[in-house]
Amino acid sequence: MxxxxxxxxxxxxxxxxxxxxxxxxxxxxxxxxxxxxxxxxxxxxxxxxxxxxxxxxxxxxxxxxxxxxxxxxxxxxxxxxxxxxxxxxxxxxxxxxxxxxxxxxxxxxxxxxxxxxxxxxxxxxxxxxxxxxxxxxxRHHHRHTDAATPLRPPQTLTAREREIVQLFAEDLSTQDIAERLHLSAKTVATHRENITRKLGVRGVAGLTRYAVREGLSTVDPAVTA
CATH class of the missing domain: 3.40.50.2300 (Response regulator)
Structure with missing residues (x-):
């Protein structure tokens, strides 16, 4: 087959x-x-x-x-x-x-x-x-957690939020992202505020570091630091 x-x-x-x-x-x-x-x-x-x-x-x-x-x-x-x-x-x-x-x-x-x-x-x-x-x-997982615990905690961001994080990490502006995703700029800005609050990060640099850490982007976070 x-x-x-x-x-x-x-x-x-x-x-x-x-x-x-x-x-x-x-x-x-x-x-x-x-x-x-x-x-x-x-x-x-x-x-x-x-x-x-x-x-x-x-x-x-x-x-x-x-x-x-x-x-x-x-x-x-x-x-x-x-x-x-x-x-x-x-x-x-x-x-x-x-x-x-x-x-x-x-x-x-x-x-x-x-x-x-x-x-x-x-x-x-x-x-x-x-x-x-x-x-x-x-090995690290079994040393530091109960064996029944997943390797990583559940995703804290929705699919839409992860998509927006990636686009900010790729240096798109709020307006660029709004046009790409067919959303209003206000909606994108609201998503960004919610995301940064959830993750406890500040600004695009913080979002970029998160994106790289979670495999959403390969952008060098030092570029936006």
Missing amino acids: TIRIVLADDHQLVREGLTALLGREPGLEVIGLAEDGAAAVRLVRQLEPDVLVTDVAMPGLNGLEAVRRVKQQQPMVASICLSMHGDQRTVVTALNAGVSGFVLKDASADELAHAVRDVAAGRIFLSPCLMGAVVDEL
Whole structure:
């Protein structure tokens, strides 16, 4: 049976390259390409693939938020995140978002194909070099919490609030965000006030640091400090 894939990355060259690589693998077919997270969510809804393969860091709606929305709307679709970054926080955040696989972008085509087949079969796949980060997090979790406690507390922000945090972290103005999301500037400003109060942070710099920490953005927080 052919495994049908939707692929999301904001770089056209990467999309085309991965499509060519996966297309050479028997039993795998890329049926849709998306340039950002919002397009990925729409394509998954329209095409009903077996697997979503998405970059983590994309403008507008990042890969992790796209995965969260896909899991809510179509929980049978397995997701794989691709990233240049294999740090502990990014990997664990992705797993908590609902991904079934996490593959570094310097992995081989064989490794990515293996990941696609594994998650399509209901298994978890991590690039081998990432296992240490996950094991370290589990050890830390069991040392400092009750074993029944989730790895991280539930999300304190709504999907809309996380989207707005990402856009502020990407240096969009209140008016830019309002136009992007088809909201009034007053509504965006109200969201920002609610978000900063919830998180206990101040200004765009605080929102950016939160966005980077939670995997919503890869912007360097020092830039806005």
